[in-house]
Amino acid sequence: MNGRKKTNAKNSYAPVSNVELAPLHKKLCQYIRMEEAAYNETPLEPDTLMGHLERVAAYAVRLAVNEGVDPLRAELAALFHDAGKFHGGTYHEGNKPEEIRSIEVLKELAGENGQSREVVEDVSDAILQLYNDDCGKTPLSMVLFDADNLDKMGLLGIANYFIKSGLRGQGLTAEMITKLTVELTYARYAGRRFYTKTGRSLAVKKSLDTIRFIHDFLDVLREDCIFDTRIEHVQVSDVVLELVMLSSCHCGAPIHLQRIWTEEGVKCTQIHLEMGCRVCENRYKIKFCRPMFVV
Ligand SMILES: [Fe+2]
Ligand SMILES: [Zn+2]
Known part of the structure; x- marks a missing residue:
């Protein structure tokens, strides 16, 4: 336990919309809380980033359903789009963009969860396109972009x-x-x-x-x-x-x-x-x- 306090570890997270993502969501929660705690140098496990990912996931599914985009891909993209933010307890350190690290986390965890290669590739592309003005946006990356920004609205x-x-x-x-x-x-x-x-x-x-x-x-x-x-x-x-x-x-x-x-x-x-x-x-x-x- 290395002295770390577990806060509401069992039920503190929003449910996933696509139930097949539940085990993956749980693993991601553990990973994100650990990384954010390391970044903040706190024994508490913060929910700031995980909360953002879950809210973006809720918006992404809603937008995807309305826009004719696969809701599972949308939810997966939203859950992982910032997963590399506090890599190794740091923020924007080194020259690896955080999106690249987010994709690495996605590939590792989604692979263990049995997500198909095709789905993981599509989601990775959408995450890479998110804030890259040099490449065109797919309907999935547009949904992800909008969902990410809706968390800052209203x-x-x-x-x-x-x-x-x-x-x-x-x-x-x-x-x-x-x-x-x-x-x-x-x-x-x-x-x-x-x-x-x-x-x-x-x-x-x-x-x-x-x-x-x-x-x-x-x-x-x-x-x-x-x-x-x-x-x-x-x-x-x-x-x-x-x-x-x-x-x-x-x-x-x-x-x-x-x-x-x-x-x-x-x-x-x-x-x-x-x-x-x-x-x-x-x-x-x-x-x-x-x-x-x-x-
Ligand atoms: Fe975000
Ligand atoms: Zn003055």
Whole structure:
């Protein structure tokens, strides 16, 4: 047991939709929790990544059924698409892309579970195509892409945003409020960021929840005299950003947008923003992937 605490190990996971995947799902859960625990250097076995994989699997099956894609392949692709994320307890270390490691895990575990070679190959291709702009997308990889992004949409997306901020040690701070810029900007473009018809209509519906929630949340903070914010629109290339800006600095002077620029990152074009006070040194910096338009 090496002192590791088992947390709800028996029933803590969402069931699979394709029952033949149940044994494979169980093995994957054990593997993912172990890798994530090693990465976090914690004796607790976290469910952050496994939870994401399961939610994406639920969306993938739903999209697949509506889009005429094999739901078993879709569920398998979703369950394994990030399986290599914390390989060996590290994150983005070495030069092997995490998708390659995800596929290795898939091949190893699916092989033991008796999944056919053809299925494993199709699923591997979909995982490789997921964020590779150089190759075309198959219907399976489009379903996977949309399912992965639906986990960041709507109230679920907001819940995940707060969890992620908390895991990084951030509470309800001015920085965290300012970074709602990213959520609001992504919500604005929900209709252009999804490949499938089903994914797109779900995303658009959910984006309204995101927009409503953020506006209500900012209203409450203003009414209760906690943070006073305003939303400004700024264009960078062909994207209009929804900047959530604090109205004033703690020194009393106004906060302004000071710098905005883009840089080519490894996975995306990054938008960089700097807001700040002209009187004191107070700065808020945000960097995020420019929303990727697929339609
Ligand atoms: Fe993912
Ligand atoms: Zn100031």
